[in-house]
Amino acid sequence: MQFNRFPLRSVSAVASLLFAASTAWAVNPFTVRDIRIEGLQRVEPGTVFVSLPVRVGDIYNDEKGSSAIRTLFGLGLFKDVRIEVSGDVLVIVVEERPTVADVEFVGTKEFDKDVLKKALRDVGLADGRPFDKAQLDRAEQELKRQYINRSLYAADVVTTVTPIERNRVNLTFTVVEGDPAKISEIRIVGNKVFGESTLRGLFDLDTGGWLSWYTKSDRYSRAKLNADIETLRSYYLTRGYLEFKVDSTQVAILPNKTDIGITINITEGERFVVSGVKLEGNFLGKDDEFKSLVTIRPGQAYNADEVAKTTKAFTDYFSNFGFAFARVEARPEIDRANNRVALVLQADPSRRAYVRKINVAGNNRTRDVVVRREFRQFEASWYDGDKIKLSRDRVDRLGYFSQVGIETQEVPGSPDQVDLTVNVVEKPTGSLSLGAGFSSGDGLGLSFGLKQENAFGSGNSLGVQINTSKVNRAIVFSTTDPYFTEDGVSRSIDVYHRTTSPYQDQSYYQLVTSGGSLRFGVPFTETDTVYFGAGLEQTTIVPGTLLPTSYQAHIDEFGPTSLAVPLTIGWSRDRRDSALAPNSGRYQRANAEWSPAGDARYLRATYQYQEFIPINKQFTAAFNGELGWGAAVGDRSYPVFKNFYGGGLGSVRGFEQGSLGPRDVSGTSVGGTRKVNLNAELLTPFPGAGNDRTLRMYAFLDVGSVSGPDGGLAINENANSLRSSVGVGISWISPVGPLRLAFAKPIKKYDGDKIQTLQFQIGTTF
Structure with missing residues (x-):
């Protein structure tokens, strides 16, 4: 059937809001016999029908027409909506918004494009979504906000909209990033007691230095400024200024959008x-x-x-x-x-409470028992703050979680009971590492590591480590079960093969050591663990150029291959705030090794003590002491390959690595049975690096010696004497590991000593 259309009875989107106020658009109510939709391209008709407030058989009037237009516009899919009436048929005429086909970025160097696409997706602009000019404006503002967060206030965004077939558009955001805004001035107004330079020295933000390209300390950040203001407030409040306050903070961006001035107005108040x-x-x-x-x-x-x-x-x-x-x-x-x-x-004190139950949340992979066995607070016991804190620390020390928190919830209807929920955020505990390093002592070294600290969520670790250089090569397989028994006794198994040569030329003699060990760790207290172990070890002296006489004497007595059965006992306690860049705390370890059987029979013991003392925010004093002692057992000679060595990084800097102590008649260092090593350092952030502790410089004093029975092999009468050195160095927690660089000057040395003024190594921590 053909229907006549009446233009005066059609309703446009713009005029729809006037339905209720103007009778010029009035439509006499009628019963809807049919509803047709025109103009759809990609939107499903069902989407429109479901949204309409009117159905076939309903009475249509002006109010329902206005409601239908508002509802369809609210979908965000159409840029124009009209309702036309042909007899008793309702015709919905729509014009779809274009769809975003692709989003591209030009000139973005500061951000990865995926990061920017995610930011635009959060404001509703993404591939496959309807295109809206209002969303485009929000997208441009979001991009500028992202750049402002990186101190790029001069960033300019220009958007190009390119229509393509099938009512789609391509969006291109062209960004001129400009130079980052840098802090040109920091002023503190109102200070009388402390100098402005002293107060500015507390800040992580500064006006820049020659290392600002690394630290970015001259890049403005609201979060960093707030942290610096809290540091300033703490500085006064800890010195008696009870009524200190920050009156205002002004951050001014100059017209060039690349310079920022910060002014902090304070009132010190009186000292109490x-x-x-x-x-x-x-x-x-x-x-x-x-x-x-x-x-x-x-x-x-x-x-x-x-x-x-x-x-x-x-x-x-x-x-x-x-x-x-x-x-x-x-x-x-x-x-x-x-x-x-x-x-x-x-x-x-309020009321006393029991712990009703303990829940574990967030451990999608790690088994509940791995977390629960670290707890020292038990269910149905009195709430004990010390035990709860200890439990949290023990779970955190597992290393399986990036975050560990404990929430306390009251039990409804039971005012004397609480529930504890341990919230953890798991992190990847497997690691695959490939790397290369070079040290002045070991030469070029390649490394490969495959380790899983939390295998199958059980808390056990499995790993293989391979290191290679021309002087030190090793392959080690290891596994540890931290709860071999329910009481927390750990079990570790190691299998290893190591090759050591004192020189990079492979024609020189080598020591080849192969073996395995079984070790148990028994927790005697919450902070102290004692280790017991036994192993089987075979050492082969491979003759070559410059084989020391002491090594030849060992071959003459026992042959080139020696078997040892080392029994070990050790103890460790680590209370440092960081293993890589410590600022405070103490570390101790002791280890004894006894081989009562086999060709090599000996007793060997070591002890190390470290102390880190924070002097202030910039300076840290560090002390390290090491002792080593070895002796033969029974009528056997002490195996020369178990000797201690000294000199170089980790010992007395300024002397060639492993060169201290007795020497062979050929001048080759053969080590000794006794070792003492003392180091003192004063560490401070590198000039220009602000308070960044991943890059520090240090001054040091080293004293040490290696001595012991030499069997008449030593040719230097001062071989057993102490050596010492002073110097400066750089410590950097680099992406490939801790790097130490030292420039040393020996202050106590003897003729024949091998001096090495500049030394560096990747992987040392003291």
């Missing part, structure tokens, strides 16, 4: 001295015990850190008795006339 500390509230009748936790001292300047430390110690101590909800408030009573402050520590 603590006049006394009082305890108020309920301290469970243990007032004396709580008083012993107070680190705030009357007569000293007010120190916010000590106040926070004391209140935390109080809440932690309350938690040891099951009071999980204890509140401790430090209330200052200020005497401004005399610049004194009395602190009142108000305590409310």
